[in-house]
Amino acid sequence: MIYLDSAATTLRKPEAVYQGVLRTMRRCSGVGRGGHEAAMRAAEVVHACRVEAGRLFDAEPEQVVFTMNATHGLNIAIRSLCRPGMSVAISGYEHNAVTRPLYAMGARLMIAGRELFRPEHAIEQFKLALDRGAELVVCTCCSNVFGYILPVQEIGALCRKRNVPFILDASQAAGSLPVSLRNSGAAFIAMPGHKGLYGPQGTGILLCGSVGEPLLYGGTGGQSAQQQMPSVLPDRLEAGTHNVCGIGGLLEGLRYVRRRGVQRIRQKEQQLLTVLCRELSAMEKIQLFRGPEQSGVLSLRVKGRDCEEVAQVLAEQGVACRAGLHCAPLAHESAGTAPGGTVRLSVSDGNTEQEIRQFLRICKKIL
Amino acid sequence: MYVYYYTFRSMTAAMTAAGKLKNRGINLRPIRSPEPLRKRGCGFCIRIPEAQFSPSVQESLRGLYEKRYGYGNGEWREFSL
Structure with a gap:
């Protein structure tokens, strides 16, 4: 997974x-x-x-x-x-x-x-x-x-x-x-x-x-x-x-x-996020929510597709992520992503760049 | 043998005090307080035999304990803070 x-x-x-x-x-x-x-x-x-x-x-x-x-x-x-x-x-x-x-x-x-x-x-x-x-x-x-x-x-x-x-x-x-x-x-x-x-x-x-x-x-x-x-x-x-x-x-x-070290964990998450964003931003159907100061959390939407459906398709390919409102409807109202929500990807120190690249290959294939 | 008992308002305070003593090479665990020291029900204390007691031990526990007692010759004595 x-x-x-x-x-x-x-x-x-x-x-x-x-x-x-x-x-x-x-x-x-x-x-x-x-x-x-x-x-x-x-x-x-x-x-x-x-x-x-x-x-x-x-x-x-x-x-x-x-x-x-x-x-x-x-x-x-x-x-x-x-x-x-x-x-x-x-x-x-x-x-x-x-x-x-x-x-x-x-x-x-x-x-x-x-x-x-x-x-x-x-x-x-x-x-x-x-x-x-x-x-x-x-x-x-x-x-x-x-x-x-x-x-x-x-x-x-x-x-x-x-x-x-x-x-x-x-x-x-x-x-x-x-x-x-x-x-x-x-x-x-x-x-x-x-x-x-x-x-x-x-x-x-x-x-x-x-x-x-x-x-x-x-x-x-x-x-x-x-x-x-x-x-x-x-x-x-x-x-x-x-x-x-x-x-x-x-x-x-x-x-x-x-x-x-908190700093090293943050650096690792940022490296993984950078790889994710570089590839995903090149995919024209994907809308990324990216900012200058961001944790290891990335929200996205796929044009013309329900976020829950996207997460389900990804789950069938062995990718665990979360879609919907993430128990934070206020955040979606603020960002203009309500009521549909977003697909959320979030990394940790336990993830590897290899995994991220494998995920990106899956995205290119199915999205 | 004379024994000193330091009482604490919580197990956490007692564990913090035990940590301070450990840094001085005195390995003592908190224990459940004996009946004469249980003013509000169950409580925790550190029992320090006279042989391990010194003014520097007393100093290292300052601000952490609630009360200090002594026991010897069948009698309890409460020391002032």
Whole structure:
């Protein structure tokens, strides 16, 4: 299979990730649920993962909260900071993981920066939204549909200047773009474990610049005689037994990213994207969505063909990619690709140039 | 033998403290707190025998622990921070 759907989930993980899951499942029980060897091994694995994540994202271990995925983290962050009727500025490229919780909270949305691959426009629009009274800002580092890298450093600086809390969705950035809790000044940064961090599905991290409000209430292994959730992180936001096996795998994924280097991973993805774009742009039926600052995600449309049909034909040829709205209808509305959507190709460090060339041969044959 | 107990507000804080001690060549794991130290239910502490204790150990744990206790001759004593 030529796997070009890493923006959803990276399929090929480093071998150590598979081994990490297996080793943890065999040797570890629950964190803080006993003083015995299996519980202490679990505590050590989970703590090691917090330390590793803290190193990669400039955070203290206590600021690293484990979640099920980025959506879970974003729900905690949004529910912690958003109140019904609050004015919330978001980019025109947010995922449903951001827009649906905001909608459910009854937030008044201010869409800032709808123009694709125009970061300077996004900065102006966020500034305008803040001037007009935005009380909270939620922004993705990078569009999951188009790979458009948003100017989150600048947007974060605008928020800090006005003392407005800032939530960062690093779903498409973690592992391939620099992400720093300390430098961003964000109240929260949410990310999945199963994409660019090469961890298993069902893992995620919420980096906490603020304490936050629990989404789930329950046992934490400590302070058990009191009925309120503990006031300290990470326990406050981590009710119930952890996904220790998943975290054991995520630990190895994080170690891989740190050893390999975020910059080198980005370079590799950019090389693959360049090869893809060079060949695809020469095919007259294909419309590419390309920008100067783009992650390893590329959207395209084929003239006269439904994107789902294109993805299905590619799947029959052994190519895994994703078509449709990618759970981000707002991004398609902004870019003018709604309601049909696009075909999305997304690469990871696990892809090779050979695979890309094979994919291009298939495209030339069937498109 | 006199033993010191450092209590923590979370397992994560206890693990961070254990890491600091490890850097000083003292390998001690957090344990579940004994009953006299469980003021809010189950908790975690690090037990340091007097032979392994020193002012520099105390210094390295500063800011991480919640309370420090001592146990000897059948009696518990709470130290001030």
